[in-house]
Amino acid sequence: MKSCFHSVGLPSRPLHDAVSLIADAGYEAIELNAETLPWAPAHITPAAGLAERKAVAEACRARGLAIPAVGAHIGMVSEDPVERVTAINFVKGCIDIARDVGSPFVHILSGPLAANIDRDQAWGWFTYAVELTTIHAGERGIGLGIEAIAGHLFHEVDDYHRIRRDLPGVPFKVNFDPSHLEVQKEDPRRVVDELGDLIAHVHLKDGKGLFPQFEFPPLGEGTIDFRSLIDGLRRHGFDGALSIEYEAQVYGYSESEEQILSHGRSFFDRLIA
Template sequence: MSVRWAYNTNGLSSHRLDDACTLLADHGYAGVALTLDVAHHDPFAPDLARRTAALADRLGELGLGSVVETGARFLLDPRRKHHPTLVSADAADRARRVDFLRLCVDVAADLGSEAVSFWAGVLAAGLDRDEAWSRLVEGVAEVAEHARARGVVVAVEPEPGMLVDDLDDWCRLREVVPGISVALDTGHCIVSGRWAPADAVREFAPHLGAVAVEDMPRGVHEHRAPGEGDMDLRAVVAALGEIGHRGLVSLELSRDSHRADQLVPRAIETLRAMEVSS
């Protein structure tokens, strides 16, 4: 069974959204990982419902599935990257993040997306870790409850340096919020945590809500194109085949929009070659 490859729109930020989706379809991608952001499908711009319905129609015409990503850098705060979060000190800030994630769930439901992925946030200096964990659990539970009502899969992504840093942290979170799936970025496994990327694919197969692959230097959280880091991508591709993963598998190359015209075709060619040889 072939892997259903997708590409994240945060790596296509110099393209109009329709042009980006058309480019992916033309090169044989099965889907798009849509980062709701100022450049692409801004959830706070007017006529969201109409725009979402039009996008759903367009994705259907192109034969593209979707997942919704929520990691826009400055969408909620133009002066602070990735703020506010679910572990922000101020209750109003945390509520803004929860409201945003609930809105992303609504967009995903209207698009028929396979999942919504989100992360915990970085623990600010001076904040108590246990208190922040309690806030995180509360926020994730709110989002998960809304997602259940809308029939949407929510996947929490372990991010190096955040409160949910690795897969073991995700396991701890799932014990208290059992409805969540995991958004597994295999590159993160060689930055932090004890799981090798291919082993993580196999071990967490029943819980995969979203999957991302890209290359990455060992110990450095820097997303790179296939072949430009230390990841054993061939082993990851083989593991995805072994478990028969049916969901989209996305490439997240947010720093490479300036060469997306080259990477979009090159990346899928490289990954498909790995499928054949694994």
């Protein structure tokens, strides 16, 4: 398995600085963040021109970093049909970024469900978006995966099974982030055991508490049994990236960039030893 650091964990750094810091810390790969969060701007978006994309790819190659994934997170179940089309186009643009920088995978989420929206109606919007973006990705040789997020329309293990039934023949994948399942008191191991053949990328992020009263603390300070998950992934033949996704600062934890990078890399080394 490959050590990876999600660029969202270095929100104050321009992407080229993040590349250098991640390489200097001994990682083998960088995941590119295209999502705009309250605490973290996107490191790359579909607005980036071809020259910028080539520069990113070259910077990563020069430092020996693979780019296993692009995080194309944007809400896709807005009541506004224009916003839904905009979200689909954003994801398509991120898929094109992945192609241009040499990344094989893009992952998406549903976004939260507004209180006045019928769940089944929103589910239809999301399955439509998944089908369109998966087709767009396949035409470019890119895999597209879904991440289950606490508090979103698509949030639990059974949602993966439902969308498989609803979209037979649509080859979407799983972006496996156990933290969002852990804080819902779902067993993350179910994803490995029941959907292991679909897992294309893995986030290493710890979790504790019960949504909506929860935290994503530094690795090792939550309640996730990562060793069990790694054992299961190995049995399924997973050999992709384990991407450290650091968001603990949002929950009051204070670590320097050096500590974050060093701790993540040492946690990875112990985990796969």
